[in-house]
Amino acid sequence: MDQRISLITLAVADVARSRAFYVDGLGWTPELEAPGVLIIRAGEHLLFSLWSETEFEEEVGPINRGPGVAPLTLAHNVGPKAQVDDVLRTARVAGADPVAVTEGPEDGGPPPPAWVAVDRDWGGYSGYFGDPDGYRWEIACAPGQVNDIVVPRE
Amino acid sequence: MDQRISLITLAVADVARSRAFYVDGLGWTPELEAPGVLIIRAGEHLLFSLWSETEFEEEVGPINRGPGVAPLTLAHNVGPKAQVDDVLRTARVAGADPVAVTEGPEDGGPPPPAWVAVDRDWGGYSGYFGDPDGYRWEIACAPGQVNDIVVPRE
Numbered sequence: 001m002d003q004r005i006s007l008i009t010l011a012v013a014d015v016a017r018s019r020a021f022y023v024d025g026l027g028w029t030p031e032l033e034a035p036g037v038l039i040i041r042a043g044e045h046l047l048f049s050l051w052s053e054t055e056f057e058e059e060v061g062p063i064n065r066g067p068g069v070a071p072l073t074l075a076h077n078v079g080p081k082a083q084v085d086d087v088l089r090t091a092r093v094a095g096a097d098p099v100a101v102t103e104g105p106e107d108g109g110p111p112p113p114a115w116v117a118v119d120r121d122w123g124g125y126s127g128y129f130g131d132p133d134g135y136r137w138e139i140a141c142a143p144g145q146v147n148d149i150v151v152p153r154e
Numbered sequence: 155m156d157q158r159i160s161l162i163t164l165a166v167a168d169v170a171r172s173r174a175f176y177v178d179g180l181g182w183t184p185e186l187e188a189p190g191v192l193i194i195r196a197g198e199h200l201l202f203s204l205w206s207e208t209e210f211e212e213e214v215g216p217i218n219r220g221p222g223v224a225p226l227t228l229a230h231n232v233g234p235k236a237q238v239d240d241v242l243r244t245a246r247v248a249g250a251d252p253v254a255v256t257e258g259p260e261d262g263g264p265p266p267p268a269w270v271a272v273d274r275d276w277g278g279y280s281g282y283f284g285d286p287d288g289y290r291w292e293i294a295c296a297p298g299q300v301n302d303i304v305v306p307r308e
Binding site for chain 2: 006007008011026028031034040041042044045047056062064065067068070071072076077087090091099122133139145149150151
């Protein structure tokens with residue numbers, strides 16, 4: 001089995017609502033659309049699929065529901081640190097949910113307000129937003145090996 | 155915000171157990187390892203990160219727990235249909251969980267046993283397995299536009 005992910009599929013409550021956020025809000029281009037599914041290109045050989053949770057459950061099985069976040073994050077890495085803040089602003093304008101930052105600053109003060117990216121223990125700078133279903137996107141600058149791999153050169 | 159996913163991060167109960175499956179079992183090569191995290195390359199500009207759920211929850215917030223599957227699937231697409239069965243066999247040998255196929259065949263008979271890929275309404279052929287945390291991988295052949303994008307040419 002080759003080391004490849006071809007599609008990441010998220011179950012969503014309302015595909016039209018997801019479309020409004022990703023396509024109308026963020027300006028992303030649909031690659032494929034059919035009733036109950038919206039597929040967006042997210043890499044050279046990668047598709048991002050938003051699938052009606054009703055159809056998802058029919059094929060994959062009942063979804064784990066309850067309080068709390070889904071056990072995944074999608075990261076969008078950028079080169080310059082300042083671009084983290086720019087992208088968070090774009091997402092905010094597109095209607096993303098602010099996400100409480102659960103980690104306080106290193107001086108032990110109160111957690112910064114939502115929408116504020118913070119310096120991370122692992123050496124980078126990042127902040128989160130929630131999509132219409134609450135899926136967490138981390139906008140990150142991870143200088144070194146991670147950014148060298150994931151941020152395409154212009 | 156460019157149309158790019160840089161990392162897919164999954165919260166896992168035991169990083170060593172995930173490593174045994176993905177690295178020792180499937181033969182994948184770690185790109186980065188640190189206490190509590192294993193990062194594997196999964197595309198040209200894509201990393202797949204398995205992160206200790208304790209650390210995940212400290213940064214992202216409490217995870218939604220309970221019965222049922224996580225609301226996502228990762229797909230690994232292959233060219234020839236027969237390769238779907240080959241990859242499912244590989245995963246089985248690596249210790250993946252068989253996943254009950256919830257969809258029966260079109261003739262209305264009983265669902266096929268686990269590990270059997272099936273023809274899908276959308277025109278492809280696919281089967282699922284579960285990783286050590288129960289995350290669903292779909293091994294798929296999706297002839298046409300999807301496979302044209304996601305399956306790299308040899």
